[in-house]
Amino acid sequence: MAKLSLTNIWKTYGGAQAVRGVSLEVESGEFVSFLGPSGSGKTTTLSMVAGFISPTGGNIRIDGRDITNVPPHQRNIGMVFQDYSLFPHMNVAQNVAFPLAMRSVDKADSARRVSDVMEIVGLHGMGQRLPIELSGGQQQRVAIARAIVYQPQILLMDEPLGALDRLLRERLQLEIKQIQKRLGITTLYVTHDQGEALTMSDRVCVFNDGEIAQVGSPVSLYERPESRFIAGFVGESNFLSATVEDCVRCGDGWQCLLVLECSAKAKVLASQPFSAGTQLTASIRPEHIRLCSVDCAEDANTVFVTAKVNDVVYRGETSTLRGQLESGAEISARATVTDVARFTGETVRLRWPTDKIVLLNK
Amino acid sequence: MKQKTAWLIFPCLAYLLVMYVLPTAIMFMAPFEAGIAPGLTSFGQALQEPSYQRVMGTTFEISLVVTIGCILLGYPTAYYLSRMETQRARIYLMLVTFPLWTSLLVRTYAWIALLQDAGIINSFLMQSGLTEQPVKLLYNQVSVAIGMVQILLPYAIITMYAVMVGIRSRLVQTAQILGASPSRAFLHIFVPLSLPGLSAAALLVFIMGLGFFVTPALLGGRRETMIGTLIQQQVVLMGDWNSAAILSALLLVATIVLLGVYSRFAKLSNLVSVRG
Ligand SMILES: Nc1ncnc2c1ncn2[C@@H]1O[C@H](COP(=O)(O)OP(=O)(O)OP(=O)(O)O)[C@@H](O)[C@H]1O
Ligand SMILES: [Mg+2]
Numbered sequence: 001m002a003k004l005s006l007t008n009i010w011k012t013y014g015g016a017q018a019v020r021g022v023s024l025e026v027e028s029g030e031f032v033s034f035l036g037p038s039g040s041g042k043t044t045t046l047s048m049v050a051g052f053i054s055p056t057g058g059n060i061r062i063d064g065r066d067i068t069n070v071p072p073h074q075r076n077i078g079m080v081f082q083d084y085s086l087f088p089h090m091n092v093a094q095n096v097a098f099p100l101a102m103r104s105v106d107k108a109d110s111a112r113r114v115s116d117v118m119e120i121v122g123l124h125g126m127g128q129r130l131p132i133e134l135s136g137g138q139q140q141r142v143a144i145a146r147a148i149v150y151q152p153q154i155l156l157m158d159e160p161l162g163a164l165d166r167l168l169r170e171r172l173q174l175e176i177k178q179i180q181k182r183l184g185i186t187t188l189y190v191t192h193d194q195g196e197a198l199t200m201s202d203r204v205c206v207f208n209d210g211e212i213a214q215v216g217s218p219v220s221l222y223e224r225p226e227s228r229f230i231a232g233f234v235g236e237s238n239f240l241s242a243t244v245e246d247c248v249r250c251g252d253g254w255q256c257l258l259v260l261e262c263s264a265k266a267k268v269l270a271s272q273p274f275s276a277g278t279q280l281t282a283s284i285r286p287e288h289i290r291l292c293s294v295d296c297a298e299d300a301n302t303v304f305v306t307a308k309v310n311d312v313v314y315r316g317e318t319s320t321l322r323g324q325l326e327s328g329a330e331i332s333a334r335a336t337v338t339d340v341a342r343f344t345g346e347t348v349r350l351r352w353p354t355d356k357i358v359l360l361n362k
Numbered sequence: 363m364k365q366k367t368a369w370l371i372f373p374c375l376a377y378l379l380v381m382y383v384l385p386t387a388i389m390f391m392a393p394f395e396a397g398i399a400p401g402l403t404s405f406g407q408a409l410q411e412p413s414y415q416r417v418m419g420t421t422f423e424i425s426l427v428v429t430i431g432c433i434l435l436g437y438p439t440a441y442y443l444s445r446m447e448t449q450r451a452r453i454y455l456m457l458v459t460f461p462l463w464t465s466l467l468v469r470t471y472a473w474i475a476l477l478q479d480a481g482i483i484n485s486f487l488m489q490s491g492l493t494e495q496p497v498k499l500l501y502n503q504v505s506v507a508i509g510m511v512q513i514l515l516p517y518a519i520i521t522m523y524a525v526m527v528g529i530r531s532r533l534v535q536t537a538q539i540l541g542a543s544p545s546r547a548f549l550h551i552f553v554p555l556s557l558p559g560l561s562a563a564a565l566l567v568f569i570m571g572l573g574f575f576v577t578p579a580l581l582g583g584r585r586e587t588m589i590g591t592l593i594q595q596q597v598v599l600m601g602d603w604n605s606a607a608i609l610s611a612l613l614l615v616a617t618i619v620l621l622g623v624y625s626r627f628a629k630l631s632n633l634v635s636v637r638g
Contacts, residue, residue: 050539072538073547085536089554098550102541146540 002063002153002186003028004049009058011044018044020210022058026188031180033189035197036207037233042190045207046156049188051075062153073102078147078185082159084139086131092142093118093127099150117145120179137168144176148183155180155187161196169193173200194234198222206230228360231283238289238331242266242282242359247273256359258282261327262305266354281360286320288356289333291340292349304351307331309343323348386614389607408608414592418612421589424506424578425571431511432567433560436518440559441552443519444526451527458519466513470580473509474500477581501583509581514570518563525559526552558628565624569617589613 004026011019019041026032034042047053049060051072059068067075086095093114100110118124121141131139140160147155160176161169177200180187191197197204198218205215206229214221214230225231228239240260247256247270254273258266260282274280292304307323319340321333333350408414439458443451461469476482479496487493499505529552537547575590582588587595589609596606 052535052539071544072535073541073543075539076541077539079536079539081532081536083532085532087533087537087551098537098542099540102537102546150541 004154005061007059010056012056017210022212026186028186029184031187031202033191033197033201033204034207035194035204040207041210042207043158046158046190050079050156076152078152078155080143080147080157080160082162084143086139086142088131092129095142096146096149113149117149121145136164155185158190236286237283240282240329242280244274244276244278246276261329262325264303264305266303268354268357270359283358283360284352286332287334289350289352291335292351301354302351306347307350308347312341312344390611417587417589417592425568427507428510428571429564429568432515432518433564436515436522440519440522440526443523458516462516470509470577473581477505503586506578506582506586509577514567518567521563521566522559526556529555
């Protein structure tokens with residue numbers, strides 16, 4: 001529907017910098033989520049797009065039109081909040097019709113559109129209820145209906161499912177995604193649930209300390225994190241220090257021989273050559289680390305380490321082993337077999353394929 | 363609602379029973395005993411007598427004017443305070459209640475000093491050449507209303523503030539992103555949600571206004587005699603306890619009726635305004 005561009009947005013409160021130079025292009029119809037720890041500037045950025053607060057610097061454009069100084073009611077943006085923000089003195093139908101009334105849509109047209117969106121969000125026939133007579137999930141559906149009924153150019157959602165229980169949250173995730181696709185509405189979605197961000201988004205924009213740490217598709221964020229922060233924040237990662245021994249050309253990239261801190265060696269592909277002696281961090285996802293039975297064969301493409309298992313956490317379909325390498329580094333691995341609890345306190349061999357290692361700058 | 367701590371309110375109840383309910387009951391009985399003094403002997407008589415009708419009319423009129431004055435001045439103030447951060451609002455609220463720490467009598471005399479012909483306001487007006495003769499500011503309805511508004515305004519502000527502070531700014535913001543200009547958002551969202559506070563404040567001020575007697579007696583002329591003043595005169599000047607009792611009873615009945623009407627109205631508004 002509409003393309004949104006943020007260019008070098010800053011927001012400072014007194015001396016404190018809440019948002020520091022955020023730039024982002026959101027394509028028409030794209031679903032982009034803002035993920036990040038508490039206080040990282042997600043809500044502040046969203047509020048600037050909504051127009052509730054004005055940026056200290058930078059500008060915001062919708063389809064090329066600069067809206068940085070346009071008041072909220074003239075932006076034609078829809079918004080959904082974590083606390084629903086329904087008007088308590090109006091019934092559901094009046095709530096949903098409110099934006100249409102503000103746009104002087106005539107009665108008959110308004111009634112038709114309200115009933116259409118109520119159908120879409122699955123609240124048909126509840127128009128006469130007051131917000132307090134609805135469950136949390138239903139209230140959020142009303143808020144969504146109210147935010148899309150006037151076909152805004154952009155939809156903003158600030159942790160819309162944050163107050164709901166897990167099952168309901170998962171159901172509404174699917175529904176929101178379906179509605180968003182069907183209407184093709186450009187959407188910014190704030191969450192601090194990484195699972196939610198990964199399942200719903202076309203792209204995820206990870207905030208850290210007022211800045212965008214990395215933007216990319218869920219797959220690229222998970223499989224090609226560019227920093228230790230991303231590798232640790234999106235999913236779990238083990239970090240081992242690595243020293244480059246040497247790098248050789250390999251296809252259109254480089255292959256580097258590393259010495260990991262547990263003195264294991266690994267040949268890893270890199271996009272750039274590193275000089276010998278460079279200190280890097282090797283990051284490995286726990287699900288790529290396997291328990292090794294006695295007869296597991298040596299293999300050039302596999303890293304082997306020994307670790308002492310400190311404890312085993314049972315998680316249903318998998319168990320997580322937490323252990324320590326000889327170097328003292330913590331390591332956690334996923335095991336799919338169920339009776340791994342017996343390894344607690346024992347020394348085991350662990351292995352992972354070298355191509356699962358992601359190299360990060362220190 | 364059975365609470366083990368219910369006995370805590372007994373001392374207060376006992377006090378009210380002895381000092382208020384009992385005397386009121388006795389007072390209701392008294393007029394129907396033989397009328398010793400000349401004057402009123404029944405409610406019907408009080409309602410028919412033109413001079414009493416006039417006093418009651420004046421009482422309602424002044425209370426109404428004062429109520430409107432308190433709402434007009436108090437609503438914007440309460441709104442402003444309610445949008446402030448709590449820490450600062452607390453200080454401002456203390457300033458609002460500050461006049462309540464001073465005796466009502468002192469404040470009323472202060473108004474006389476300000477408003478009289480040789481008072482500060484008139485000296486200013488004449489010295490600056492705006493008027494030649496002193497403007498008649500005292501002993502009329504205006505002075506009574508000014509004095510009473512000043513006394514009752516803090517009650518109005520605090521009552522409205524209590525409701526307004528519960529209305530989250532988020533709702534008004536939401537209305538704006540949905541397409542309402544700031545003034546329409548205020549009108550469609552804030553005002554309806556603040557109505558319970560407004561009506562409670564109006565009722566409180568109106569009822570308190572009905573019973574005023576010192577301020578109208580000191581700041582008003584003969585035509586500003588309110589029912590409270592009249593009652594006081596009946597007792598102190600005429601020794602006519604019968605008339606005083608009947609008038610007091612009328613005042614009480616009027617208050618109870620108003621409260622009754624309000625409580626029906628308030629229940630309706632509570633339904634829609636909780637969790638603003
Ligand atoms: N009005 C304000 N005055 C001063 N500082 C503020 C204000 N609003 C936000 N901040 C600060 O700006 C930073 C970013 O806040 P923001 O609300 O955007 O975080 P967030 O990413 O939405 O966090 P959360 O996940 O907890 O909602 C925080 O450090 C916060 O303390
Ligand atoms: Mg937030």
